[in-house]
Amino acid sequence: MIYTKDLSKYYNKKSRGIIDLSLDIKEGEIFGFIGPNGAGKSTTVRTLLNFIFPTSGQGKIMDLDIVKDSVLIRKNVGYVPSEVHYYNDMIVEDFLKYSTDYYTDDYQERLYELSDKLELDLKRKIGDLSFGNKKKVAIVLALVYQPKILIFDEPTSGLDPLIQSVFFELLKKEKERGTTIFFSSHVLSDVQKICDRVGIIKEGRLIKVETIDDILKNKAKNVRIQSDDFNLIEDEHVIDLNIVNNRYHFTFTGNISDLLKKIADYHIEDISITEPTLEEIFMHYYDMGDQS
Numbered sequence: 001m002i003y004t005k006d007l008s009k010y011y012n013k014k015s016r017g018i019i020d021l022s023l024d025i026k027e028g029e030i031f032g033f034i035g036p037n038g039a040g041k042s043t044t045v046r047t048l049l050n051f052i053f054p055t056s057g058q059g060k061i062m063d064l065d066i067v068k069d070s071v072l073i074r075k076n077v078g079y080v081p082s083e084v085h086y087y088n089d090m091i092v093e094d095f096l097k098y099s100t101d102y103y104t105d106d107y108q109e110r111l112y113e114l115s116d117k118l119e120l121d122l123k124r125k126i127g128d129l130s131f132g133n134k135k136k137v138a139i140v141l142a143l144v145y146q147p148k149i150l151i152f153d154e155p156t157s158g159l160d161p162l163i164q165s166v167f168f169e170l171l172k173k174e175k176e177r178g179t180t181i182f183f184s185s186h187v188l189s190d191v192q193k194i195c196d197r198v199g200i201i202k203e204g205r206l207i208k209v210e211t212i213d214d215i216l217k218n219k220a221k222n223v224r225i226q227s228d229d230f231n232l233i234e235d236e237h238v239i240d241l242n243i244v245n246n247r248y249h250f251t252f253t254g255n256i257s258d259l260l261k262k263i264a265d266y267h268i269e270d271i272s273i274t275e276p277t278l279e280e281i282f283m284h285y286y287d288m289g290d291q292s
């Protein structure tokens, strides 16, 4: 549904946006796109929607070319930008009605239903809305006509936790309908909640694409051991070792039953083996960069 091959964007010779980005997102998939500030998330989204031209490479959305067919693409995509700029002097209700008038079907009822769920005050002027409330306007607009594809750039920023959970409920309904969702964010818990797969972007390059399940299931474990004679420091599977007094904290990347066999030789006072958080895994990928 969303495909790119070696897509690159340089703003000028010195300023890279994205480099050789290749993505293949299937119909009905919710794809998380994660990376810190400046990694290239917004550049990717803006290039996909042809707000900026790619420097090289190609991209397709629903088999349509992202540059040549961008008008048709935008008709089929709901988009929530990272920063929302609409007509400040318009009343929210008028703006939403005006925007939905473009579509042939009658979306008025859904417009009010979504605004109500997100607790959006329809009677205020857009210019008087907070950042989060402006974001709600963008979310209503993206969801109202039930497009086949949704592209979100940091959609939850500015939303309070209650509204965030309403938003995720709305997305679950979209998923049931088979909508394809590109979800760019730097908030790992958001991505973990809703996405099927996640792509990690670092300094403009995609360094990893994996399912959330695999990331959490197959990866290293956090191990904490208290022992006065423990000595696995040279083990190739022991990384990020931290020793304070007789307390050992490390990440174990090998088979956990091998670890249990090895530690049976030591006098262990206390032990815990836990799944790393997505945050820790993410930091690990970031440290390893392209070799991961």
Ligand SMILES: Nc1ncnc2c1ncn2[C@@H]1O[C@H](COP(=O)(O)OP(=O)(O)OP(=O)(O)O)[C@@H](O)[C@H]1O
Residues within 6 Å of the ligand: 011, 012, 015, 016, 017, 018, 035, 036, 037, 038, 039, 040, 041, 042, 043, 044, 082, 186
């Ligand atoms: N208009 C621009 N002109 C020059 N460089 C730009 C421009 N927009 C973005 N960049 C550069 O491109 C790189 C990627 O920026 P981008 O905004 O895509 O990152 P991001 O992952 O969306 O980060 P953020 O979460 O801060 O928006 C950064 O180094 C940024 O400085």
